[in-house]
Amino acid sequence: MRAASAPPGAPAGLRWHHITATPAAANSLLDLGLPDAFELVVLQRSGGSWQTLARLDEHSRYRDRPLRHRKLVVPLAPGSGQVEVLVGFRTHGTTPLTPRLLTREQLIDDDTRADLANGIIFGIMLVLVPLLAVGLGTHQNNSYRIYAGLVVTSVLFIAQTEGYWLQFAWPDSPAWNMAIPEILALMMMGWHGAFAISLLQMRWRMPRLYFGNLVLLAAAGLTMVVHWFHPMTIWALALTSTYGLLALACAWEAVRQNVPAARFYLLGVLSLCICSILMTGMTMLWFNPFPGVPMLAFPKFGYLGETFFFGAAVLSQLRLQSEQRAALRLQRLAENEQLLQAEQTRFAAMAEAEQHKLRLASASHDISQPLASIRYAIAALRQHQDNLPIATHIDNTLNYAQTLLNDMMAQCRRDAVGPEPIQLADLFIQLQQEFAAAARHKGLRLRVHPPGGHAAGSALLLYRILNNLLANAIRYTPHGAVLLGARRRANGIEIQVWDTGPGIAPAMQRKLMAPWQQGDGASQGFGLGLFIVRNLCEQCGYAFTIHSIPGRGTGFCIHLPN
Structure with a gap:
């Protein structure tokens, strides 16, 4: 194959190549090695003149090709001996022509291997x-x-x-x-x-x-x-x-x-x-x-x-x-364990301080008994006029000592340790501020109803429990709303988190209480949320229950006893 000049009357703007070859069979095919072209003209010399074998342009459809094939393949005119072909084409950029002479059987074999x-x-x-x-x-x-x-x-x-x-x-x-x-x-x-x-x-x-x-x-x-x-x-x-x-x-x-x-x-x-x-x-x-x-x-x-x-x-x-x-995941579990340990240590220290104060109050009470006996002795001293100044001095000293003991016992009574009060309204408002942006980003309505009054326990642990529940509710609710509220019960307060998510089947509820477990189709989180909630509730003495209707939503309830 060599470059050639355009024959008389040929379209302008085409690149022309002259191909000379001897076909292996009478009815041969010319594979141009191109899947398409903006313009294509194929001429074959026949009896001293050029015969047009194919003429395609950018408007030519697949059925207009001389041979319906995914590549540009042109059947040559029947003849014997050497053939001369002129190919003029215009395609993407400077994509070269890579022509081959094939028989139909060879084309089928090539197609099979290529496919x-x-x-x-x-x-x-x-x-x-x-x-x-x-x-x-x-x-x-x-x-x-x-x-x-x-x-x-x-x-x-x-x-x-x-x-x-x-x-x-x-x-x-x-x-x-x-x-x-x-x-x-x-x-x-x-x-x-x-x-x-x-x-x-x-x-x-x-x-x-x-x-x-x-x-x-x-x-x-x-x-x-x-x-x-x-x-x-x-x-x-x-x-x-x-x-x-x-x-x-x-x-x-x-x-x-x-x-x-x-x-x-x-x-x-x-x-x-x-x-x-x-x-x-x-x-x-x-x-x-x-x-x-x-x-x-x-x-x-x-x-x-x-x-x-x-x-x-x-x-x-x-x-x-x-x-x-x-x-x-391991870090989060470790942090959870450290939090529980810190709260347990704090409560243990407070209980130990309470024991010290009780012992101090007991000692003060025991000391009061001999002081009362001394007062009886003072009454005997007062019977003698000469002992009256001494008796008065001793009596004043005993009054001062008794006052000190009474103050110490009153202080111990005021400082008696009990569960710390949790202001539920403040806690609910804090959670609402924290999760409002995440709910708004997903197109969810976050409804929070702060209750009045307070509950007893650890505000830090209760915050951690509700934080996990709200995070899960927003993460797995595709549309609708998430509700945080509380109800008064006969023996305490029940805090509830409701969502309009896909719901949780009873068997899946038991599974999700274990670590590293996630619901079907879950792709976020670590599978620790409900496991942490259950553990924290057990540590605090709270009752944790789940109420769910598959396809409609789930409610998570935390019962705080009085």
Whole structure:
């Protein structure tokens, strides 16, 4: 194949190639190696003149092709010996022509192998997405969501370059088919940039590179809009190439800063840059360094490697987050134990102080007895006139000592230790202020009815109990309201937290009382909330009950005895 000049009367603006070959069979096919073209003219020399075999433009539909195939394949005119063919074409950028002469049997064999290889590539890429979500529980991870979008867009792009979409999805929309490759490429660039920003925590670790990503992503979005009305193929190629260099810089900086999963990200970027950008760009602009590999195979290798290494990066990030969550769970349990121990120590100290005061009061009472006996002796002294001053002095001294003893006993009586009073209204208002923003963010109504009066016990532990219950109610209630209130009972006060969530089945209620247990479909929290509530209630002597109607809501009741 060699470059050629346009024949007389040929359309302007086409690149022309002259092909000379000897077919292996009488009825041979010319595979041009392209899935589509804005314009295509194929001429075959016959008897000293050029015979038109195919003429397509950007308005030609799938059924207008000389052979209905996902790639541009032209049947040659019957003949024997050497054939001469002129091919004029205009396609995306400088995409080269890679023609081959085939028989129909060879084309069928090639299609079988290509479909099998593409199916394996699509399967590997698409299976990784649900595998990470279902098998490893990453669907709540932000990097995973972006990764899923990147993989799906990559599969769509590969299917487009292989010609499947025009063949099966939109055979009557050739203009859309010619515009979509650049749009998908820019969409992949957008997903890739968002993935890098999320995975590498770029916003606060690399602010300058973060700003560079935002600029390129904005340029990609603007290019997609303009490309819809006017082809921007060269500009889109320049943007993706520039982004490849920026992605390499981000990956290298992330490795230098020891960002988690940065090495996997670097391998994915290298796969993308070498195969999808460098090799494809070299083939389009200069030459194919691997003549045996079709140009459109390079992007597939790049996207497959990118999918694998980026999936490993998400998995590595998830493993680190799981370790951090496990450490946080243990820390939270330890803090809960420390809180209980501190409250128990405080109550023990107060009880010990009470015992000391009781012993002091008992001693004061016992000392009062001999003082009373001395008073009887003073009465005997008063019978003698000479002893009257001494008796008066002793009597005054005894009165002073008795006054001191009475004051000490009164002080012990006033300081007698009992449960501290809890101002329920103040506690309810504090909880309302703390959870109002979280409820408003989810679109829930938080209704709090502060009760009058007070209860006896530990305000700190009761606050911890209600804090856990309100946090759970807001977290697991998708819509509706959460209510915090109290009711007077015959033998105490019952504090209630009601929600309009999905409810809890009786069997699940027993399960949730154990540590590390979460309800079906729960993806947040640690599975410790109700376990902590139950333990704190037992420590404080409160009764904890759950009333729930599946599908309508749940009520959590804390009974504080008088």
